Amino acid sequence: MKKLLIFFLSILLSIPTWAQRADKEGSKDHPLIQRLKQSSIFFYEETSFDLYTIITGASDGSQFSSTLDVEGKMVRIFYTLPTEAGSVYEIFSNYLNAFQNNGAEILFSCKNTSECGRYFWDILRDMDPKIQMPAYYGEELAYIAAKFSKDGMGYYVTVLPGYGLSEIGYEITVVEVKEMEQQINLGAVEKAMNENGKISLYGILFDIGSDVIQESSFAEIELIAQYLQKHPDKNVYVVGHTDNTGSYETNIGLSKRRAQSVKDALKSKFGIASSRMTAAGVGPVAPEALNTMEAGRKKNRRVEIVLNEF
Structure with a gap:
C-alpha cells in the first residue's frame, strides 16, 4: 500500500492527476490545507459566515463530553480517493502529524469506537446534518480537531476520515476567525x-x-x-x-x-x-x-x- 503524503501550509506543490476523478466544478483546496495524493473533491461549500460545532471530547453513547462553537467564514470540502491509496488510519495519522509538526493546537483526536466513544458517528450526524460523508462511511472512522494562527487569523480545522462499503473519503472543514486584538500598554x-x-x-x-x-x-x-x-x-x-x-x-x-x-x-x-x-x-x-x-x-x-x- 502506498504511503500517503501530506504537505501542510505548502505552496506551489503539484498533485498527481493520474488515477484521480475530476474535482467538482468550482471547487478548490483550502489554501492552507493540502489534500492527500490521489484525492478528488466530491463536494465543496464556502460560506461567508456560519456557526460550526467542533467536537472536543469523546461520546458517552448519548452526547459528547465537550464541544466548542466557533463562527466565521467556513469552507467544507469532502474528498474521495481510491481504497488502494490508503486507509482511515493513514489519513488520520498523516493529518495529525502534519498539524502537530506545524505548531497547531490539537483540540481533540480519536479513531474508532475505542477512542471516539459509542455512537460517535450517529451523534455527530444528528448534531451536524450538513455532513457530506455517507452514513455508511462510519464503518471505520476517525476525527481530528485542531487550531492554528496565521497573520492575525485563527483557523479551526476538523478532519473526518471514514470508510464503508469499499469506499473511502474524508471531510475537511475550516472556520476562519479573526483573532482577538490586544491593544494594551x-x-x-x-x-x-x-x-x-x-x-x-x-x-x-x-x-x-x-x-x-x-x-x-x-x-x-x-x-x-x-x-x-x-x-x-x-x-x-x-x-x-x-x-x-x-x-x-x-x-x-x-x-x-x-x-x-x-x-x-x-x-x-x-x-x-x-x-x-x-x-x-x-x-x-x-x-x-x-x-x-x-x-x-x-x-x-x-x-x-x-x-x-x-
Whole structure:
C-alpha cells in the first residue's frame, strides 16, 4: 500500500492527476490545507459566515463530553480517493502529524469506537446534518480537531476520515476567525487600575488544560510588572478565570494553578516580591460573556489583576 503524503501550509506543490476523478466544478483546496495524493473533491461549500460545532471530547453513547462553537467564514470540502491509496488510519495519522509538526493546537483526536466513544458517528450526524460523508462511511472512522494562527487569523480545522462499503473519503472543514486584538500598554493598565481597581488580561494564554504559560503572554505580564515597579505601595490579587468547559472542580483547580503561574513569573522574571501578590482562582463563576459561543469563552478565559487595598 502506498504511503500517503501530506504537505501542510505548502505552496506551489503539484498533485498527481493520474488515477484521480475530476474535482467538482468550482471547487478548490483550502489554501492552507493540502489534500492527500490521489484525492478528488466530491463536494465543496464556502460560506461567508456560519456557526460550526467542533467536537472536543469523546461520546458517552448519548452526547459528547465537550464541544466548542466557533463562527466565521467556513469552507467544507469532502474528498474521495481510491481504497488502494490508503486507509482511515493513514489519513488520520498523516493529518495529525502534519498539524502537530506545524505548531497547531490539537483540540481533540480519536479513531474508532475505542477512542471516539459509542455512537460517535450517529451523534455527530444528528448534531451536524450538513455532513457530506455517507452514513455508511462510519464503518471505520476517525476525527481530528485542531487550531492554528496565521497573520492575525485563527483557523479551526476538523478532519473526518471514514470508510464503508469499499469506499473511502474524508471531510475537511475550516472556520476562519479573526483573532482577538490586544491593544494594551502601561497607560491602559494605569487607567484601568485607577478607575476600576482591576484590569482584565486576555493575552495571557496557557497550553490547553494546563498552567504552562505560552511565550507570547509575557508581554502583558511585563506590563503588570512595570505597574507594580512604578507603584511599590500597591499589592494585588492575581485572579485566574476559566470558561465552563469541563467540571466545576477541574476549572477551579486549573484557574488557581494558572494564577499561581503568573504570580511565579512576576517574581522570577521581573523581581516582584511574592508578599505583594496573592494568587486566587475562581474558575467559571465570574464570566464576562456567555459560554455558549467560542468568542464568549475566549473572553472568560482570562487573568485579572485586582488591587488588594487595606
